[in-house]
Amino acid sequence: MATIGSYTLLAAFVACAYAIAASVAGARRRSLRLVESGVGAFYTVTALMTLASSIILHAFVTEDYTIRYVDRYSDSVQPLFYKLTSYWGGLDGSIMFWVFLLSVFGAIAVKTNREQQRELIPYVVAVIGAVQLFFLFIMIVHKDPFATYLTETPVDGRGLNPLLQNPYMAIHPPSLYTGFVGMTIPFAFGMAALITGFLDDSWLRAVRRWTMFSWLFLSLGLTLGMIWAYEELGWGGFWGWDPVENAGALPWFTATAFLHSVMVQERRSMLRVWNVTLVILTFFLTIFATFMTRSGVVQSVHAFGEDAQLSMLFIVFMAFILIFSFGWVIYRLPLLRARNELESWASREAAFLLNNWILLFAAFFILFATMFPTISEAFTGQRITVGPPFFNTWMVPIGLVLLLLTGIGPLLAWRRSSVSNLVYQFAWPVGLAVATAVGLAAIGFRVWVSGLCFALCAFVLGTISQEFVRGASVRRGATGTDIVTALVGLVMRSRRRYGGYVVHVGIVLMFLGFAGSGYKLEQQVMMNQGDEVELGRFLVRYERVSETDDGQKQMITGHMTIFKDGQAAGELFPARWFFRKHETEPTTEVAMRRSVSEDLYITLATYDLADQSAAFQITVNPLVNWIWFGFTIMALGTGIALLPESSLAFVSAKVPTGAATTSLLLVSLLLGGMGTNVNAQIAVPNGAELTAGQQRLEAELKGELVCVCGSCSHLPLSTCTCAVADDMRLRLNRQVAMGQDRDGVYQHFIDTYGSQEPIGAPIGMFNQLSWLFPMLVGGACLVGVGFVALRWSRRDSEFPESLASVPADEQDQQLEARLDDELRNLD
C-alpha cells in the first residue's frame, strides 16, 4: 500500500505540473481545448489526493506499521478516532492533508466559477496548481508520508502523545488548515485578475465568500486551540503569545482587514491596490506561519524541529511569492487606480481604513515581536526574547481601539456624515457607555483597563441594538408585520450587513471574557489533609489524594470540597494521569467548576501518597466562558452572512405576516421534544432488574455522568453510543442494583476512572454545553459549507426569473441604500 501511496503522490505531481502548463498555454494561445485539459488535470489531482488520503487512513486503521509515519503517530491501543486524526498528527501527513484540502477547495472554486470567470479560470488553476506543486515537491523529495522501514517492521506504533489525544486538539489543526488553505483561493483569483488585467470588481465577488469561509475556520481553529490550552495544559490561561499561537493569528488579522476593506471597494471603488495587497499578504502569512512553526526559525516551548532543508525550500517559495505577486501589482498599478477619493474622515470608509491600518499594524507587531529573538540575534549576536507582558502592553490598547471602531464604523454614513446625523447615531450608544463606566466606577471596579473594555462593550452593543431596532421598526412600518418577523425579514434581506453585526456581538462577548482576565485570582499552595484555602468567593478544602489504575494509565486524584459564599458547592477532583508508554509525560486533568460568571479551576501539581500532602494551583477565572460563547455567536453571524442570497430573498419576500414568530415557537418546541426522545434510546446490555425508584435514579445518572472514552467530547451516558459508554452504563446499572445512592455511584466512578471526569461539572448543563459548543459550531459550519456549495453549484436558470435578472449584489446594495435612506429620513 505504501508503494501505491508514493506513486499516487508522484502521479499527482505530474498531473499538477500538466494542469499548470496546459492552463497557461491554453490561456495565452486562446485554446479552449488546452484550458479544458488543464482543468481536467486539475480535477485529477483532487481525485489522486483523495486516493492518497484514503491510503494513509487505511494504513492507520489497519495498523500498518511498515509505514514510518503510521508507526510514529499511532499505536494499537489508540481509539479509532485518534487513529484517523493521526493523519494530520505529524509534519509529513499535515502537508499531505494541506494539499488534499487545497485540491478539494480548488476544484470547488474552479467548478463554481467556470462560467462566470471564464477569463480568470486558467490562471486560477495555474496559481493553485503552483502552490500544490510546491507542497507535493516537499513530500516527494523530503517528507514522504508513505516512507517505509527498510528492515524490521515494528510490532506496535509509538503512539500519539497523550496531551494531543484530546477532541479539541484533534479538530483544532484541520480547522486551522481549512482556514489557511482556504486563503489560497482569494489569492489565486487576485493573481489571475492581475495577470489578465480583468481588475473590475467581479474577482472580489468570486472570493468574498471564500475569504469569509476561511476566516470562520481560522477563527474556529484559534478558539479550539485556546480551549485546548485552557482545559488540557492546566496553567490556568488560554493564550500565552507563544510563536505557534501567534503564527495562526497573523493571517487572521489581515483577512479581517480584507473582509472590511472589500466593502469599501464594492461601494466606493476605492482601496483597490490595498485589497489586492491584503489578499496577497494574507496568503503569504499563511505560508510564513507554516514556515515559522516547521523550520525551527523561532524558539518555542513547543518542541519544533529544526530542518534546514525544509527552511530553505520555504524561503525560496516565499521569496517567489513576494516577487511574483507584488511584481504584478506594480505592473498593474495604472489599472488599480481608485475611482473615488476619501471625501471626509467622518465617513464609514474612513473608519474602515483606520480599522485596516490597526489590524495590519497588529499583524506586523505580532510578527515583529515573535521574530524579535531571531532578528536581535542576527543583528547583535545576542538572542533577546520578549514575553507576554510586552505583547500585552501593545495588544491591549490595540484591541480596545479596534473594539471602539467596531462600534463607530456602522454609525457613520458612506461618503460623509453630517453633524446632526452623528448626534442622532451616537447619542444612545455613547450614553450607554458613559452610564456603564460611571456604574462600574461607583461599585468600585478596580482594574481600569477592564472597566474601559466593559464601557466600550456597552458602546458597541448599543450601536448594534440601535441598528437592529431602527431597521426592524422601518421594516415593520413598511410591511405591517410584527416586530420579530420584521427583524427576521430584515436580517434575511440584508444578510451580509446584519450577519456582520451579529459577528460584532460575538466579538464584544469575547472581549468581555478577555476583560475578565483583569480580575483573575490565582494561588499556588501546598496542602495537608483538612487544609482550606479561600480565593474570591470560594473556599476550597483538601480532603485526600488517591491512586487508582484502569489498565491503560495510573491515576492520582485529589479530592477537594468546594464552598461558595459559605454554601457547599460540590466536590472537585483534579488529577494527574500517567499513561503506559508515556510515564514520563503525565497529563494534568484539570478540575473545573464552570459557571457563566466565573470558573473555579484547580490543578494537582505534586503529591505525596504517604503523608497525603499535595500541591495545587487554584485559579478563579472570571467571565472566561464568554470567550467561547462569543465565538459561537460570531460563527452564527458569519453563517448568516454566508447564507445564499437570491433563494432566501425569494423566501423572505413570500413569508406571511407573523410566520417568523410562529416558526420560532415551533422550532423551540421541537428541539425540546427531541432532547427527551434521544435520551430514551440507549439501553443497558444485560442490565440487572431494578425497582421503579432505582430505574429513576439510573435514568437521572445517565444524564449526569459522561463518557470518558476521550473521543466523543464527553457525551452523557444517555446519548453516547461507544463501547466505553456501554461499559459505563453496565457499571452504573450494577451499582444502582446494589442499592448505591447517587453519592455512592459518584464515588464509585471517581475511584474507577480516577478523576471527576465522568461526573462532568457541578453545573452539568452548562458544562455539557460548553463542551458541545465547538462541536455544534463545527457541525453548523459543515452544514453551512454544504449549503453554500449547493448554492454555488446552481446555475442562474434555476432561480426564479424575476430574481435571476437582478444580480444578487445589486439587490443587496439597493436594499442597503434604501434602508440607509429610510433610516436617515427618520432623523
Add this chain to the structure above:
Amino acid sequence: MPNQGLKILLTTGVFITAFVGLMWTTMQDGTQYYKHVDEVMVDPDQWVGKRLQVHGFASDISWKPSSLDYRFAIENNGYVVHAEYTGIVPDTFQDESEVVVSGRLEGDVLIVEPDGIMAKCPSKYEAKPAIDASAGTESGDADGAGN
C-alpha cells in the same frame, strides 16, 4: 500641495517617533537575554543581575517536603548553573528534561521568577524517539530529530 506634503511628513514623523518611543520603553521592561547554560557560566559575572532565559537540561531536582521550594541544576555542554524556585513546576519538568528557565543570576545561583520554568512540550510535529530496537531502521532521510 507642499502644505499637504508637509502635513503628511509631520504626521508620519509623529507616528514613527511615538512608535519607536513606546517600543523602546516597553522593551526595557519586557526583554530577557536568551542564553544556553554554557554561554552564561563561562563568564557568570557578566550576567549577574540581568534578566535571563537559560536553556539547558534539568538535573538533581530536589524538593523540600511539604513545600513548593525546589532546587535543581541546569546543564549544557558540561557547564552547570544551580537554580532555586518556589512554585508549581510543569508536568514535564524532570531530570534530563529540556527546560528554558527565566530568572536573575545572584552570585552563582539562578533565582527563578514565578512561573519561570518552561519545559519543552510536545508538538504535533515532533515524533518521539525510538523506544527500542523493535522500531527498526528508518529508510530515506533519517531525521530522527523530528520535524
